[in-house]
Amino acid sequence: MSGSLDSYLILSGLLFAIGTFGFLGRRNAISMLMSIELMLNAVNLTIIAFGAFVKPLNVHASVIALIVIAVAAAEATVGLAIVMAIYRNKKTPLVDEYDSMSE
Amino acid sequence: MPIGQTLPFTAVRWDDVLFVVLAIMLLGSALLVVTMRDIIRCGLAMIASFASLAGIYVLLGNPLIAATQVLVYIGAISILVLFAIMLTQTKNAPTRLVFQTQAWVGAIAAVAIAAIIAGTVLTTTWPSTGAVAWTATSDIATMLFSQYVLPFEAVSVLLTAAVVGGVLLARREPPAGKEDRS
Numbered sequence: 001m002s003g004s005l006d007s008y009l010i011l012s013g014l015l016f017a018i019g020t021f022g023f024l025g026r027r028n029a030i031s032m033l034m035s036i037e038l039m040l041n042a043v044n045l046t047i048i049a050f051g052a053f054v055k056p057l058n059v060h061a062s063v064i065a066l067i068v069i070a071v072a073a074a075e076a077t078v079g080l081a082i083v084m085a086i087y088r089n090k091k092t093p094l095v096d097e098y099d100s101m102s103e
Numbered sequence: 104m105p106i107g108q109t110l111p112f113t114a115v116r117w118d119d120v121l122f123v124v125l126a127i128m129l130l131g132s133a134l135l136v137v138t139m140r141d142i143i144r145c146g147l148a149m150i151a152s153f154a155s156l157a158g159i160y161v162l163l164g165n166p167l168i169a170a171t172q173v174l175v176y177i178g179a180i181s182i183l184v185l186f187a188i189m190l191t192q193t194k195n196a197p198t199r200l201v202f203q204t205q206a207w208v209g210a211i212a213a214v215a216i217a218a219i220i221a222g223t224v225l226t227t228t229w230p231s232t233g234a235v236a237w238t239a240t241s242d243i244a245t246m247l248f249s250q251y252v253l254p255f256e257a258v259s260v261l262l263t264a265a266v267v268g269g270v271l272l273a274r275r276e277p278p279a280g281k282e283d284r285s
Binding site for chain 2: 001002003004005006007008009010011013014015016017018019020021022023024025026027028029030031033034035037038041044045048049051052053054055058059060062063065066067069070071072073074075076077078080081082083084085087088093096
């Protein structure tokens with residue numbers, strides 16, 4: 001089981017689906033950012049799995065995964081700063097109360 | 104005495120056992136992240152899912168990515184998320200509704216995505232070697248600083264810009280301003 005590419009790909013697909021549900025379903029903005037982190041982790045798992053099982057991709061996959069991790073860190077920094085800035089104005093972390101555009 | 108390739112007295116390989124245990128930990132803690140009511144516990148479950156994913160990277164023969172996962176995700180991003188959680192919680196937040204009213208649409212979309220990915224994976228013949236190839240860290244270093252040096256520099260510029268932008272966005276307004284900050 002651990003020697004087949006399919007099991008890793010299905011595992012990462014399930015992780016991505018869980019992240020999708022969290023992003024679409026949760027009300028808290030920080031929960032949505034955590035779900036995005038889960039989805040990025042699923043993508044990274046796919047990249048590393050292909051690198052481990054397909055010989056010509058071996059080293060390239062690791063480099064791409066390192067870059068994805070760095071970009072995810074940048075995304076988390078900016079996303080959380082935006083949530084903090086909105087929280088200071090609206091006094092709530094819940095995204096369905098950010099409705100000033102519809103009033 | 105070294106332990107063998109398989110569990111004692113059975114034909115089950117250690118790799119398979121570790122894969123199943125880590126996969127259950129990963130999916131279980133990810134489900135806790137998206138379903139639990141108390142968001143601080145969601146953050147702690149997120150750390151557990153990052154840790155089990157680092158274990159899976161080791162199973163995939165990539166210790167450098169596993170170490171980076173521990174350093175960056177568990178060490179930096181989780182702490183950032185926990186700080187943000189503790190700075191934005193109101194007292195009544197955990198007792199109120201966790202999901203949007205249309206969360207069932209999101210659930211259907213997630214199940215559809217999982218089914219599509221699983222079907223695609225199972226019906227495609229991948230060019231797989233059938234065994235995990237270990238990745239040498241020195242090979243990654245050579246590749247990163249020769250062929251991928253331009254993306255590497257671009258990422259460093261992006262990280263600097265993100266840190267400066269984060270500080271700028273999260274900073275309080277200067278107290279000299281006359282505007283109403285209610």
